[in-house]
Amino acid sequence: MSFDDDLLGEVSRGAKALVICPDIRGQAYDLDAENRLREAEGLALAIGIEIEDSFVLPVREVRPNLLFGAGQVENVRIACEQNEAELVVVDGALSPIQQRNLEEKLGRKVIDRTGLILEIFGERAATAEGRLQVELAHLDYQQSRLVRSWTHLERQRGGFGFLGGPGETQIEADRRMIRQRMGRLRKELEQVRKTRGLHRERRERAPWPVVALVGYTNAGKSTLFNRLTGAEVMAEDLLFATLDPTMRAISLPGVEKAILSDTVGFISDLPTQLVAAFRATLEEVTAADVICHVRDISNSSAEAQKTQVLRVLKDLDVIDGEDGTSSIPILEVWNKWDLLDGEKAYELGQLADNSEDIIRISAMTGEGVPELLAQLGEMLTAKASVREFEVPASDGRRIAWLHAHGEVLVEEDAGEGASGPLRRFVVRLNPKELGQFESL
Known part of the structure; x- marks a missing residue:
């Protein structure tokens, strides 16, 4: 790749790259430097870049023209020469001047975290x-x-x-x-948003409950989605493997049909240019009946990732900022349990056993999935009540609806009504289903 080529062109797949994680003194980060570096490597791999070397670069004082000190830039240039790297990935936000000056000093294309994530979103x-x-x-x-x-x-x-x-x-x-x-x-x-809003309203009028999978990127949401639905959504060990919401129907204990929604993974320091797009994609979560927060519990930054996810849910008004309560029930799904060692599994197992809102699973092996389905069924039917109805025997549409969407406990003749024979039903319905039936 020539330095004189179009510098705004797409990042070439297979490009040899150096990945640098600036650690700026006094700046607050969601993750520590090593975990931020690993995340930056994951972003680079997600777009097909070949990482020749990667390291954390401490920055005592930000240089407005280069970000790094002159000596550090020279060391980076030498590392590029030694590794034959044609691309430098900086895991941070570079100003246009910093990006241009670094490219001139290094003689190579430079891309920052924002540009890298934009490349991934553009491809996916x-x-x-x-x-x-x-x-x-x-x-x-x-x-x-x-x-x-x-x-x-x-x-x-x-x-x-x-x-x-x-x-x-x-x-x-x-x-x-x-x-x-x-x-x-x-x-x-x-115009697209208006159309999507109409589709959401139509789904809200439908009787089927919605379960939304949310979580930090690469937590295993799509793998779990595929296991629960039998779908073949892209599920790889890549950051942002899923960008567009995907929905499929599933059956749960006590719930004949529910809609499972897979969403884009969350990430810290999301580029400001993508915040609006990211929030709009996640609007589907606000219409869910239950939220499954899928966590990679084997990740050393699991707690920091959880904080980031809860921050986004708070921005979506799912979580109340004052007391931290949620307007939608949230179930924590501790995924990748099979990757924990014995001591860590024991410690976390103690916590999980003392909480009704935590389920331990491995989406890859299927461990814990039956318990997850049972818990979701309980959560979706928790507010269900047993109601009694008398329906004209000739009203096939309402009778079929009760069988399709409620749990029919009793069905029997109820004598004659003004319009003919009646059927008596004792049915368990949740509030959403009850409203649907009464509007028929």
């Missing part, structure tokens, strides 16, 4: 809305970095004859085109 987004959101985020990110690829162009002249003053530069023209494109994308997104 499958739905129309996902692609629109990612393109909008890309344009927002790029418009401040146009100077990097257009500084070689001279100012174009505008106007006519002697009255022609200096016209707009190429960079100004490009920024104008980007703003226009962003305006069109926002209009398209608004």
Whole structure:
């Protein structure tokens, strides 16, 4: 890859890279330096980059023009030469000036955490809305970095004859085109969101409860989703393997049909350009009847990851900021239990045994999955009540509905009514199903 190539082009799959995790003195991080470095490596691998070397680089004082000190930059350049790296990944936010100066000093393409996550989202987004959101985020990110690829162009002249003053530069023209494109994308997104809102309203009117899987990226949500539904959603040991919400029907004890929703994985320090797209994708969670918080309990940063997930749920108003209570029941699913050693498994097992809101599983082996299904069935039927109805025997639609959506405990003749024979039903229904039946 030549340094003179289009610096805004996509990151090449298979590119040899150096991954650097800046550790800035005095800055608060969700994860410690080593775990942030591992996460950065995971992001790079998710886009097909070959990591030649990776390390944490302490930063005592941020340099506005380079981020790092001159000596550190020279050491990075030497490491690039030794490893024949053509790309440098910096796990942090670089200003356009810092990115340009680093590329000039290193003679290589440099991409920061924001650019890397945007690359992943751009490759993985499958739905129309996902692609629109990612393109909008890309344009927002790029418009401040146009100077990097257009500084070689001279100012174009505008106007006519002697009255022609200096016209707009190429960079100004490009920024104008980007703003226009962003305006069109926002209009398209608004229309898509309206359509999605209508679909959500239709689902809310349906009697089937919704279970949403949420969790930090790579916690195993898609593996669990596939095990519970028999689907073949992309489930790999990659960060952001799932970007677009996926829904499938499942059966649970006491619940003939429920909808299981797989969502995008959460991550710390999400690029600001993607926050709106990320939140919009997660709006589906707010309509769930139960939230399954899937955690990689074998990860050394499991607690920090949990904090990040709860922070996003709080932003979505699922969790109350004052007392931490949730408007939607949350079940913690401790996944990858099979990867724990004996001592750690014993310690965590003590905690899990003392909580009704924790289930231990391995989505890979299936361990604990029957207990998870039983617990979900209990949670979805906890508010169910036994009700009695008399329905005309000729009203096949309402009778079929009761059998399809409720737990029919008794069905028998109830004599004659004004319109003919009646059938008596004793049925267990949850509040949502009861409302649906009464509106038939």
